[in-house]
Amino acid sequence: MKLLSADFFNRDPRRVARALLGKLLIRKTPRGILAGRIVETEAYLGKGDEAAHATAGKTARNFVLFGPPGFAYVYFIYGNYYCLNVSCLPDGVPGCVLFRALEPVAGIEQMARARGISLSEIDFRAPVLRDPEPPQPVDRKKLAGLRKISSGPGRMCEAFGITRARDNDKSLVSARSDLQIVDDGYRVRRVLVGPRIGITKSAAHPLRYLIGGNPFVSRP
DNA sequence: TACATGATGCCCT
DNA sequence: GGGCATCATGTAG
Numbered sequence: 001m002k003l004l005s006a007d008f009f010n011r012d013p014r015r016v017a018r019a020l021l022g023k024l025l026i027r028k029t030p031r032g033i034l035a036g037r038i039v040e041t042e043a044y045l046g047k048g049d050e051a052a053h054a055t056a057g058k059t060a061r062n063f064v065l066f067g068p069p070g071f072a073y074v075y076f077i078y079g080n081y082y083c084l085n086v087s088c089l090p091d092g093v094p095g096c097v098l099f100r101a102l103e104p105v106a107g108i109e110q111m112a113r114a115r116g117i118s119l120s121e122i123d124f125r126a127p128v129l130r131d132p133e134p135p136q137p138v139d140r141k142k143l144a145g146l147r148k149i150s151s152g153p154g155r156m157c158e159a160f161g162i163t164r165a166r167d168n169d170k171s172l173v174s175a176r177s178d179l180q181i182v183d184d185g186y187r188v189r190r191v192l193v194g195p196r197i198g199i200t201k202s203a204a205h206p207l208r209y210l211i212g213g214n215p216f217v218s219r220p
Numbered sequence: 221t222a223c224a225t226g227a228t229g230c231c232c233t
Numbered sequence: 234g235g236g237c238a239t240c241a242t243g244t245a246g
Contacts, residue, residue, distance in 0.1 A: 042238070051238070061231060078239045079228025085238085098238060154239045164230095198238055218239095225243085233235085 002183045006173045009069035013043035013088040013095040017209045020086075020181070022188040025102060027160045028178040031110055034160055036102025036150050037186065040210040040217045042196045044085070046094040050201035054094035063169075065094040070173035074157075074164045081154030084162050086172055086181075100197070100208075102150040102159075103216035111149050111159035121145035143215055152218045189213075 004023065009016055020038050027034040044052040053062045053075065064073040064087055073085040073096055085096040104111060112119055122145035140147075150156035157163075162179075171177050190212030195203060197218065210217045 044238075053238080056232075059232075075238085076230060077237060079230075079237090081228095081239050083238060100238085152239070196238070200237095222246085223244090225241105227240095229237105231235105231237095 003175060004070075004173060004181045004183060006068065006070040009086060009088050009173070010090055011088065013045060013097050014207065016086070016088050017041040017043040017097045017207070018191055020097060020099075021191060021209055021211050022186045024105060024182050024184055024186075025099065025156075025160070026180045026182055027107075027162075028180075029107075029110070029161070032107050034107035034111055035105040036111075036156065036159075037105055037216075038099060038101075038181075039103050039214045040099075040101035040208070042098040042100055042209070043207040044096050044098060045207075046089075049205075051196065051199040051203070052094070052096075054096075058094075062094075065096050067091060067169075070171060072162075072167050072170045072172055072179060074162060074168040076164055077154070082157040082162055082164060083153045084157055084160075084167070098153060099156060100153045101210075101216055101218045102156045103214065104146055104149050104159075108146070108149065112145075114161055115149055115155065115159050117145065117148050121148070140215060147216060151216050 020041050023038050025036050046054050054065045058066045064071050068091040069088050071087045084099045088095040123142045126142040150159045192210050192212045193206045194208045196208045
């Protein structure tokens with residue numbers, strides 16, 4: 001398990017978004033460790049990316065995007081949900097990667113509770129993906145309960161208890177942080193690229209990255 | 221299975 | 234006051 005460093009995030013968000021696929025997002029809680037494999041990300045750039053929050057310049061809401069790399073930018077959306085990003089590029093240069101979906105790896109019962117999902121909905125014998133993907137054809141019905149935990153940016157934040165008050169402007173690269181990203185050696189075989197989800201401006205750019213064949217993405 | 225819709229609150233103009 | 238990097242639920246097919 002190797003903690004990702006600030007250097008990892010100190011580069012173009014498009015390269016970070018791709019490199020984050022297959023890494024583990026970790027949350028240390030009093031009740032145990034939560035972990036999910038990153039299977040879907042989106043890059044948001046600085047000037048020129050009309051869909052990025054940084055496009056309007058630095059504000060009280062988005063200041064983290066303009067800070068040093070490796071910090072959590074958490075924002076509240078649609079009156080109900082939070083979304084987690086990590087800042088990229090050097091101090092003063094905006095850019096980030098949005099975490100869109102995780103494959104549940106550890107702390108599944110705690111995450112299900114946080115999401116309001118009954119444990120009876122989850123088939124713990126379902127084939128959770130292991131290195132290398134993709135496995136034999138997946139029975140999506142058996143994965144339905146697991147998929148509800150973190151297959152979407154709002155869902156994964158709820159599962160991890162991520163909120164703006166708790167986590168915005170928090171370092172993800174500090175050994176003391178309760179929110180980290182680690183490399184466990186998992187090798188991603190195939191990366192797919194496509195247009196970002198849920199935006200209207202600058203919608204055509206292929207800035208969404210996902211692990212090919214992984215059933216835990218928000219959508220194929 | 222696919223699509224449309226309502227809920228909901230904060231930020232920025 | 235408008236718009237939003239979403240989700241769960243309902244209806245139609």
